[in-house]
Amino acid sequence: MTPRDDSDGNGSRWSDLDRPPLNTAALRRGLLREGGLWRRVDVVRSTGSTNSDLVARAVAGEAGEGAVLIAEEQTAARGRLDRRWTAPARSGLFFSVLLRPAEVPVARWGWLPLLTGVAVATGLSRTAGVDTALKWPNDVLVTVGGEERKAGGILAERAGEDGVVIGVGVNVTLREHELPVPRAGSLALAGAAGTDRDPLLRGVLRSLEEWYGRWRAAGGDPGPSGVQEAYAAGCATxxxxxxxxxxxxxxxxxxxxxxxxxxxxxxxxxxxxxxxxxxxxxxxxxxx
Structure with missing residues (x-):
């Protein structure tokens, strides 16, 4: 993992003025609070995969529940079915979180990626002012020119016996010529009212904290927690x-x-x- 610093080796990291770096101090002020879920927020300049890094930290006992690892760029990001996913530096939200739902039966942990989908869609709708939908099981969709496109994805991985790492990738400012495939999209291409990644990230993580808290309080039951109903309501599938x-x-x-x-x-x-x-x-x- 490469620590975040002030240069990218190819000139100023401010060379793309539409893509300023995340403000780590502001993110920590906005997310870390007594009694809250998020306990540690780290931002790195570049890494292969935030999921791989956080799983390794969790297994080594170096991270607890509520750890958040954010990358400005991922060079070996993975999606479901081991698909590879790439995006330009600082063009999206690329992060992973560590959860340890000890009081929830393991049989219900399969709801975590779906719960995260609800949280991401809700958070983005509130902060970006853009309509989102969910494609089962883990894609976040936006509409670009009347066409349904994938703007984000979610990947859940076990981290030892009692942990789950959830990775999220969302295209924020990706331009048409930067799309990896024609079916991809971004918040900017969908006409988002705001593409400042700092408030978007805070909004998504606060939404995830809220939905995870409901689900955990209900013992992971998708009915009483409202997760099943919310996912069905927002599911384009x-x-x-x-x-x-x-x-x-x-x-x-x-x-x-x-x-x-x-x-x-x-x-x-x-x-x-x-x-x-x-x-x-x-x-x-x-x-x-």
Missing amino acids: LGRTVRAELPGGRSLVGEAVALDGDGRLVLATADGVQEPVGAGDIVHLRPA
Whole structure:
């Protein structure tokens, strides 16, 4: 991991005036409080993957619950199914958090990435003034020119026996010519009212603290905590005809009709069967 410093080796880090660095001191003032979830906030200039770094810290006993690791740039960022993801330095929110929900049964920990999706969508809507939606299980969508595009993703990884590291990546100021694939988007391309990353990051982390607190207080139950209802309300996948590309090369086509108590997507197939999908890739086949 490379510590944050005042230069990037190629001239001033202020060379892109639309992408100023994060203000670490201000983030700490805004997030660290007595009795709050967030206990430590670190910002590094560049690293391979904040998830990998924080998992290693957690396993080594060097990080506790509420640790937040933020990178201005990630050079080996990973998404679900081990997909690689890249973005220019300071063009988005790239961070990971360590959670240790000891009082929640491990069987319910699968809700953590979905809960994080709700928190990210809620936080961005409040602070960026842009409409967001969720694609099951872990994508954050925005609308660019009437087209649905992915602006963010979430990755959850176990960290030892009692921890989970949640990684979040959101494209904030990514320009059209910088998009890694045509289906990608950013808050700026979606017409966000604000793209200052400091308030965006504070808003997302405060929202995550709020939703995680509700879920933990309810023993991880997605019903009483409101997480299941909130995810369903913001999920662009429900009500759509989708193709689920499942492990082992099997695929399943059907209408996404519900989210069950385990966070699985329930598909109603043409032969009248309702089948829950717990893992796989989802392709939207028709507009909502």
